[in-house]
Amino acid sequence: MAVAGAVVLCVLAGAAVGVGVLDGRRDAAAADVQASASASVAARALADDAAAREVAAARASASLAATTRQEARSALLAAVEDGGATLDATDGEVADDAVRDALAQVLQRAKHALESTPQDAEAGEGGSAGGGGPAGEGGSVAALRALAAEVVAARAAVAASHEEWVAEREARAREAARTPAPPPAGRDPGGSDDDRCRTTYDGPPFYTSPPTKGGDGSNGRLPGSMLAATSWGVDPKGTRYYLRTEATAALERLNVAFRAEFGHDLDLDLTYRDYATQVAMREALGSIAARPGTSKHGTGYALDVPELPCEYGYGTPQHTWLVGTGPSFGWVQPSWARQGGSNPEYWHFEYVG
Numbered sequence: 389m390a391v392a393g394a395v396v397l398c399v400l401a402g403a404a405v406g407v408g409v410l411d412g413r414r415d416a417a418a419a420d421v422q423a424s425a426s427a428s429v430a431a432r433a434l435a436d437d438a439a440a441r442e443v444a445a446a447r448a449s450a451s452l453a454a455t456t457r458q459e460a461r462s463a464l465l466a467a468v469e470d471g472g473a474t475l476d477a478t479d480g481e482v483a484d485d486a487v488r489d490a491l492a493q494v495l496q497r498a499k500h501a502l503e504s505t506p507q508d509a510e511a512g513e514g515g516s517a518g519g520g521g522p523a524g525e526g527g528s529v530a531a532l533r534a535l536a537a538e539v540v541a542a543r544a545a546v547a548a549s550h551e552e553w554v555a556e557r558e559a560r561a562r563e564a565a566r567t568p569a570p571p572p573a574g575r576d577p578g579g580s581d582d583d584r585c586r587t588t589y590d591g592p593p594f595y596t597s598p599p600t601k602g603g604d605g606s607n608g609r610l611p612g613s614m615l616a617a618t619s620w621g622v623d624p625k626g627t628r629y630y631l632r633t634e635a636t637a638a639l640e641r642l643n644v645a646f647r648a649e650f651g652h653d654l655d656l657d658l659t660y661r662d663y664a665t666q667v668a669m670r671e672a673l674g675s676i677a678a679r680p681g682t683s684k685h686g687t688g689y690a691l692d693v694p695e696l697p698c699e700y701g702y703g704t705p706q707h708t709w710l711v712g713t714g715p716s717f718g719w720v721q722p723s724w725a726r727q728g729g730s731n732p733e734y735w736h737f738e739y740v741g
């Protein structure tokens with residue numbers, strides 16, 4: 389009984405195993421079907437991928453074309469901006485005005501081309517962008533590039549002409565340095581017959597600087613937003629005297645007191661001096677001029693009165709008054725500039741607030 393039961397159990401177990409095997413086969417078949425289905429899905433996916441890749445490639449190609457035009461447009465825009473800045477900065481400061489006219493003309497053509505060229509990078513795909521229209525879409529890249537090259541070349545010609553102009557100016561300055569600078573015109577400095585009253589300056593003529601266009605605020609590169617001109621006086625070129633706004637405000641108050649004392653405005657010789665002018669002065673004067681980028685005049689916080697020893701020299705009533713009264717208006721003569729200082733410059737004052 390026990391054996392029979394065992395056999396029955398075995399048969400049952402065998403049947404169970406058989407069922408199990410059968411199930412296994414079914415599973416395998418199902419797996420095959422699934423695998424084949426997966427394969428076809430994968431194949432379809434691959435096909436889809438390929439199609440997607442084609443679409444992507446087509447898009448990329450269109451986008452590349454648009455990007456290329458966009459890049460050409462950006463390059464032209466940058467060239468136009470640079471060219472415009474050069475044009476602004478060289479007014480009256482080129483050896484040959486014709487090169488500035490040429491630059492102005494090519495800039496005008498470039499601006500016109502920019503205005504009539506689609507700005508949107510997608511515009512190339514549908515050709516639906518307005519402005520330039522489809523005509524010359526392919527060619528406009530070449531046209532934009534050609535124009536950019538023209539602008540760059542015209543700008544280089546202006547820069548070269550400006551360099552020439554600067555060299556001529558410096559040559560004139562060196563020439564002038566060989567002859568003593570005449571005393572400033574206008575008021576009689578008093579005792580002008582006296583050699584001791586002649587100007588103590590014998591370098592090239594120099595000028596104060598207007599605000600620096602596009603200046604970043606560093607030494608010698610102060611923009612108009614940081615500077616204010618005094619209400620009186622211009623240099624021999626007609627440039628007004630600029631200082632940092634608060635220094636000018638304080639100097640205006642000091643000048644009211646000076647005028648009450650001496651009957652005329654404080655004479656100015658130099659206030660703000662830009663970097664380029666400091667470079668030129670350093671070249672002309674050597675180490676007497678501060679290294680470009682370090683001059684106190686480049687900060688807009690320094691002024692020089694004229695180098696007239698009988699008017700502003702040590703011991704004159706004006707100098708004594710300025711040294712004594714200036715500090716209550718924030719203007720001092722630094723110790724190095726005083727008599728007996730390390731670099732006596734009776735004419736130099738600084739705003740310290």
Ligand SMILES: [Zn+2]
Pocket residue numbers: 685690691692735736737
């Ligand atoms: Zn100075």
